Amino acid sequence: MPATTAAAEKLLLQMVDDYTTREISPEDMPMDAAGDFPAGFMQKLTDTGFLGIMLPQEFGGAGFGPEVTAAALNHIARGNASTAVTLEGHFKTIDQILKFGTPALQKQLLPSANDRIFAFSMTEASGGSNPMGISSTATREGDHWVITGDKIMITNGGLAQVYCVLVKTAPKELSVFVVDQDMPGFSFGKREDFIGLRGTPVGEIVMDHIVVDNDHLLGKLGDGGIIGDSAHDDARILMGAVLTGIMEHELKIATDYAKERKAGDKPLTELQVTHRKVADIAMRKETTKLLYQRAAQLKAAGQPYSEEAAMAKAHGSRAAVSAGDDTLQILAGYGYSREYPVEHLIRDARAMEIAEGTVEKMRSAIATAEFNK
Numbered sequence: 090m091p092a093t094t095a096a097a098e099k100l101l102l103q104m105v106d107d108y109t110t111r112e113i114s115p116e117d118m119p120m121d122a123a124g125d126f127p128a129g130f131m132q133k134l135t136d137t138g139f140l141g142i143m144l145p146q147e148f149g150g151a152g153f154g155p156e157v158t159a160a161a162l163n164h165i166a167r168g169n170a171s172t173a174v175t176l177e178g179h180f181k182t183i184d185q186i187l188k189f190g191t192p193a194l195q196k197q198l199l200p201s202a203n204d205r206i207f208a209f210s211m212t213e214a215s216g217g218s219n220p221m222g223i224s225s226t227a228t229r230e231g232d233h234w235v236i237t238g239d240k241i242m243i244t245n246g247g248l249a250q251v252y253c254v255l256v257k258t259a260p261k262e263l264s265v266f267v268v269d270q271d272m273p274g275f276s277f278g279k280r281e282d283f284i285g286l287r288g289t290p291v292g293e294i295v296m297d298h299i300v301v302d303n304d305h306l307l308g309k310l311g312d313g314g315i316i317g318d319s320a321h322d323d324a325r326i327l328m329g330a331v332l333t334g335i336m337e338h339e340l341k342i343a344t345d346y347a348k349e350r351k352a353g354d355k356p357l358t359e360l361q362v363t364h365r366k367v368a369d370i371a372m373r374k375e376t377t378k379l380l381y382q383r384a385a386q387l388k389a390a391g392q393p394y395s396e397e398a399a400m401a402k403a404h405g406s407r408a409a410v411s412a413g414d415d416t417l418q419i420l421a422g423y424g425y426s427r428e429y430p431v432e433h434l435i436r437d438a439r440a441m442e443i444a445e446g447t448v449e450k451m452r453s454a455i456a457t458a459e460f461n462k
């Protein structure tokens with residue numbers, strides 16, 4: 090049974106649209122220039138209830154399912170992809186605590202997810218594509234675990250207060266624990282100066298002998314690989330939605346400009362070269378939308394969705410970069426200028442060929458799924 094009604098879903102998306110137009114879109118260009126969100130921005134988003142969109146109602150959230158949650162991020166990304174990605178990082182982490190956390194941990198942590206941001210931390214300096222190469226460890230001492238290590242390039246790193254962390258519990262055993270910013274031994278390190286999604290904080294967390302009890306383990310010892318894959322799957326659906334939002338933004342810029350701009354005495358809309366570009370942008374946008382919506386439908390129905398989620402992000406990330414390039418070419422000199430958002434939309438989309446698993450890793454996952462059929 091869905092936790093929400095069709096009327097509530099419609100109302101949510103209308104609220105998200107209105108709020109995005111009023112409060113989030115106007116900050117898109119300033120955030121890109123500043124490399125940060127403005128003071129008070131995140132608090133307002135929290136006060137408006139955005140952090141609890143997919144959190145079940147028993148924990149005080151709104152309880153919307155995967156399809157509506159993805160649609161909400163899609164609507165936000167039409168105006169500001171960075172803000173949508175901050176929420177994506179939060180939602181995928183909540184999802185793993187819902188799937189793998191003990192009832193006691195869920196009860197302790199999840200009500201706070203309405204006003205505290207969560208993050209999922211796997212990558213270390215040794216590389217993100219090879220989880221077995223990590224050095225962070227959790228060592229059992231009596232009835233507690235002691236966690237030590239350093240995670241880099243974490244979405245919401247420095248902003249979030251709760252972190253799922255992938256660690257080794259034996260030389261060849263990966264496990265995931267949950268740590269809190271308030272725990273002794275927790276600190277923040279370097280914040281990345283990335284070229285895109287510049288309104289999303291991405292940074293380092295340092296864990297120096299953090300002591301947690303066994304309830305802070307997600308799943309069982311050795312489930313780290315499964316939980317990491319699950320986090321990627323959930324994130325990739327949401328990234329497909331964000332990428333669709335970026336392409337909707339690009340398409341609007343391209344069509345608005347083509348209607349206004351003249352080449353000689355003809356508007357750009359009458360040139361076949363413009364038709365080709367606009368049609369390609371629209372097709373890339375629609376195919377990505379169908380892929381992420383299909384993955385979200387499968388997830389909502391309790392079916393496997395890993396391959397479809399990988400397709401949504403692998404296809405959508407290159408599609409949004411290419412659509413941005415076509416948009417830039419339609420605007421030509423203005424497209425190349427920082428006065429227009431086109432160049433930053435390309436930089437934003439480019440991040441998603443790397444984050445949540447590189448496109449190379451996703452293609453391997455998709456091909457393996459096909460070989461196994």
Ligand SMILES: Cc1cc2nc3c(=O)[nH]c(=O)nc-3n(C[C@H](O)[C@H](O)[C@H](O)COP(=O)(O)OP(=O)(O)OC[C@H]3O[C@@H](n4cnc5c(N)ncnc54)[C@H](O)[C@@H]3O)c2cc1C
Nearest residue numbers: 209210211212216217218242243244440443444445447449
């Ligand atoms: C915007 C952004 C947000 C991020 N957020 C998070 C986050 O929230 N949490 C987190 O843990 N990490 C996060 N990351 C880190 C991200 O997951 C890693 O950058 C990514 O997994 C790749 O790791 P790497 O950069 O170390 O590259 P490497 O793993 O060193 O890879 C280098 C190159 O080799 C290729 N390669 C490596 N191994 C293989 C293989 N087996 N098959 C095919 N190709 C391979 C890669 O595709 C890549 O082209 C984020 C990164 C970005 C850019």
